Amino acid sequence: MQEQVNKIRKRVLERMDVFQSSSDEEVLALIWEEIKESRSGKLLSLEKREQLSKSVFHSLRRLDVLQELVEDESITEIMVNGYEHIFYEQGGKIFEWKGKFSSREKLEDIIQQIVAGNNRMVNESNPIVDTRLQDGSRVNIVLSPIALDGSVISIRKFPKEPMHMEQLICYQSISREVVDFLAVLVKARYNIFISGGTGSGKTTFLNALSEFIPKDTRVITIEDSAELKITGIPNLVRFETRNANVQGENAISMRDLIRTALRARPDIIIVGECRGSEAIDMLQAMNTGHDGSLSTGHANSCVDMISRLETMVLMGMNLPLSAIRGQIASGIDIMIHLGRMRDKSRKVLEVAEISGIENGAVSLHSLFRFRETGEKDGKIVGFWEKTGSLKHTQKLKAAGLWKE
Secondary structure: OOOHHHHHHHHHHHOOOOOOOOHHHHHHHHHHHHHHHHHHHOOOHHHHHHHHHHHHHHHHOOHHHHHHHHHHOOOOEEEEOOOOOEEEEOOOOEEOOOOOOOOHHHHHHHHHHEEEEEEOEEEEEEEEEEEEEEOOOEOOOOOOOOOOOOOOEEEEEEOOOOHHHHHHHOOOOOOHHHHHHHHHHHHOOOOOEEEOOOOHHHHHHHHHHHHHHOOOOOOEEEEOOOOOOOOOOOEEEEEEEEEOOOOOOEEEHHHHHHHHOOOOOOOOOEOOOOOOOOOHHHHHHOOOOOOOEEEEEEEOOHHHHHHHHHHHHHHOOOHHHHHHHHHHHHOOOEEEHHHEEEOOOOOEEEEEEEEEEEEEEEEEEEEEEEEEEEOOOEEEEEEEEEEEEEOOOOHHHOOOOOOO
16 A cells, blocks of 8 residues: 555656645545556555545645544544654553554655644754644654654644533542632632643643633733643733744743733733743742733642742742742742543642741642542542642632632
């Protein structure tokens, strides 16, 4: 089949030289003409011809062998390890895909096609890039020879429609009691930081949490690669970073965008993910009247996230640790930690309040914690235990949402 695809593709490309701006319909028509005229094509059944046409079209106008995986909504992750080895995650399990790229050159062509769609650049001088597909899927690319066995593509897919809290309750990722509690905090404009490991569902949860933001709020989102799908907010502005050009100039960083956002009269700033020195700008925004701001970060626990934030601030500004901890304690109100369980489910593991500074360190006060009680039909079961009451209620009272 691959040999047939290559032959048809080559002949179609030769004919397409005349049609520089051919539409998808014109390309499909050319493909069918070539299949009908080819000796091997005449011997194929209609079903095989349609399959051949689809493969050729995907190699010309889509993502080649990856397109079928991208279109499958049950697949959550696609991993390309060189041109011959493709893996995907489905239902929490990883499988090897039957297809492969025809050559290293074809893989490189697809990589350039992906980055060009978002005005990104990847080459020998800039061999690592984060970008996204047209459907919003997150893409990380590492070129050879940095990737020793051939260029690597990692695609994290998201649902076409953002997941809502009701769905997360149905999936037993969170309880009704915790959702109701968090909904009130969002409405009262508490600053919330979401932590978790890779694949724990931070972006999905942030999308779901944003549904509680009042509709008359001006929201600005800031991301490295646009993934958030905030809905129901008419006054929404979305910013995305930009890599440097070939001369190494004109890059626009997360820090640049946070500073720009502060001049655009935001009510709430949402930083998709804090990874480095932009943490200091985010904390300063939270400490200067932009209550209700949200962000995420990679960490193994709420306590670990505090330590990581301290390190990230130090990347951007040489401040005494006591001053950094003061910024964190006064800027962030609530920490939410997510985890991916051994049964591949994702759950809210802890909700904690930053209660202040105690013995020179940021103090955390646990509010809810997931307690595992066992397994049933291969699934982890448990409950969310209320472990404490909110200490800082000033924002609830100011919003008229405080209940004794």
